[in-house]
Amino acid sequence: MSSIAHLTRRYYFSASHRLHNEALGEEENRRVYGKCNNPFGHGHNYALEVTVGGAVDPATGMVVNLADLDRVVGEEILERFDHANLNACRESFASRVPTSENLCQEIFRLLDDRWGREPALGNARLERVRIEETSANAFEYGPRSDN
Amino acid sequence: MSSIAHLTRRYYFSASHRLHNEALGEEENRRVYGKCNNPFGHGHNYALEVTVGGAVDPATGMVVNLADLDRVVGEEILERFDHANLNACRESFASRVPTSENLCQEIFRLLDDRWGREPALGNARLERVRIEETSANAFEYGPRSDN
Amino acid sequence: MSSIAHLTRRYYFSASHRLHNEALGEEENRRVYGKCNNPFGHGHNYALEVTVGGAVDPATGMVVNLADLDRVVGEEILERFDHANLNACRESFASRVPTSENLCQEIFRLLDDRWGREPALGNARLERVRIEETSANAFEYGPRSDN
Amino acid sequence: MSSIAHLTRRYYFSASHRLHNEALGEEENRRVYGKCNNPFGHGHNYALEVTVGGAVDPATGMVVNLADLDRVVGEEILERFDHANLNACRESFASRVPTSENLCQEIFRLLDDRWGREPALGNARLERVRIEETSANAFEYGPRSDN
Amino acid sequence: MSSIAHLTRRYYFSASHRLHNEALGEEENRRVYGKCNNPFGHGHNYALEVTVGGAVDPATGMVVNLADLDRVVGEEILERFDHANLNACRESFASRVPTSENLCQEIFRLLDDRWGREPALGNARLERVRIEETSANAFEYGPRSDN
């Protein structure tokens, strides 16, 4: 058997957004986004799951130390998006609508950028980012999601 | 034994808010509300539970018809607050901060006002409104909550 | 402080039912019960919560031994209603429609009848029966529910 | 990185069924299905998850519009199976036992048939159907489940 | 209507315990506690819910500031019991078996003692402590639980 194991860690953040694409007209925006196009925005409690995989370290019995993973996700994602208005996060959503599909890809990109600069994450590989927007809607992005 | 039974129906709505009291200074607002005072607002998926009680009707076996309860809660609460910015709901929050405590009391008041004008709700009594702001925070208001 | 503590134990059973009152006409049955009046019936996974209260026994640190509670609930309720068609449970629902309100009251009655014949339950008091029919609908019956 | 994202949408329906294969004798039916062979049937609240994947549309930020997905799942699946007795759904279960394995494959087949006739679903691909029969049992079917 | 609202905050801690009363013989301990009497102990993820009630402060819209409640519960309960062996918490369980009934009463007592020394909690009243030992077992203690 392979010695690769996978761990998924769950985080929460609350944010607001408005789904609106300025390149589309007002009517088209209302048609595409429905009440999510409401001009004052609305919000969600997002649940974020980050999945990493790698060989289990024989000394520690761990794939990655959760304290290191929490530090990286905290600094890159939670500080940026928790209690934020996503439309106002210009580095991430200046030219893209803050749908959960785009948020998922952006979170993967932010973590993936950080990964190479973070020796504590060792040989663990970032496999998947999953966002639950509500209990009825979940979005996934990453190499493991594409199998 | 009493013939009174109680039913709790669960609804969901997503909304954004900013916790800010203009009567307090900026520093005091930040001290009291922390990151919930963020000027762009943030959001939540609220779960709303409405509890009613009454005698079980021997003909139907019901305390109240859920279709009637859904209609009343839909018209009074979900149409008003779902995908809304609570601070912009001036009838409800012009002079009160849209905390979950105040939201809970306001939802109770709105339903209670409607109750008397709604013969379909029959002898059922509005007992309690409960809001889960996140999976860690719940708020309750109503006569049954005060026991 | 009081020495009374309360414990709630959760059980599951799956059953089918059809909501139909022969004393009402076909049209009225459809109006009252909607798709729950479907002639072939439909089903639910019911979650049942039984709440008991009493003084904590200083020797055991328990209000009631869960093994005893499980035995009583198993024999009186789960053997009767799990994987059953409620309409076919004639002792309970010959003359009443198997709504969750009526099911809740019937479960309370069945447990309450057994209570007096079960010395192992000692001084624990049956306080409340709660049924979740779906994750959106819950029903309660019992003295503690009436406060 | 790939531009493919995946979304999973959750639906609920309640149905009853009886596990019974007329080609097996009565005793064999009881041995194989246990109490699920009860002649009056029993029921479940099924949670259905439908997973689709595709490129994120740069204009809308979406893989597929949830309103379109809801319409398709509503018409093909919920109208057919919600509050139904699965054994009585002859088009689907005339010659197959309505186990959750078979129900899962049938739901995939029904959605997959509709997919080609539904231009609004665009380039999104039906990847997986998952059914939770109870909180302890889940079943999956589809190309993504086979990796 | 009353101006009293109630809020429930949820915390988590993991701990191990062994149910054993030295005043009972070995056989009696095994009979009463079953596998919970295993000499090496076992463990749980406990979910702790603390309910407080009080008038909503018109300036802040809050019953109590969650930051204050979190500080008090953190210092009194989580620092003491998280990742602990409850039998080794001698101040609390030297002479009582660490059942969840006793743990619930002990947590209420510890919070209640602190309450009077904590002006930030203002007029909020400690109403109830609830512990979920597993998803099937919950225990409650406090004045509101006794109604």
Place this chain on the structure above:
Amino acid sequence: MSSIAHLTRRYYFSASHRLHNEALGEEENRRVYGKCNNPFGHGHNYALEVTVGGAVDPATGMVVNLADLDRVVGEEILERFDHANLNACRESFASRVPTSENLCQEIFRLLDDRWGREPALGNARLERVRIEETSANAFEYGPRSDN
């Protein structure tokens, strides 16, 4: 389409453990494991999900009979680890730290060993073992997890 379906069955067990590697010094153990290195140990309610896949048997409509799967998981895993101290399970954890990564791999190994000796499991394949240590941490191991 493939005729392969997959089913996931969920089990629960409670156990205690201490994360400590005798080959590392005391300070290093505290640095690596934090409060999980507490000498008295602590505990969790583990949720275990076992996923199997295979062709649906046309006669029974099943991939595998749940009664057989429950028997195998009960005998191999629950009898061994439920209400146990994992560090004291010497056959499994004499030379490995009982982290959830190692527990996951060990459970897969134990089930996989049994699989070949259990004709009732027929053509079903053991695909994945998943453990939720808490609601925030999940671990997976098995061929399906490696896609």
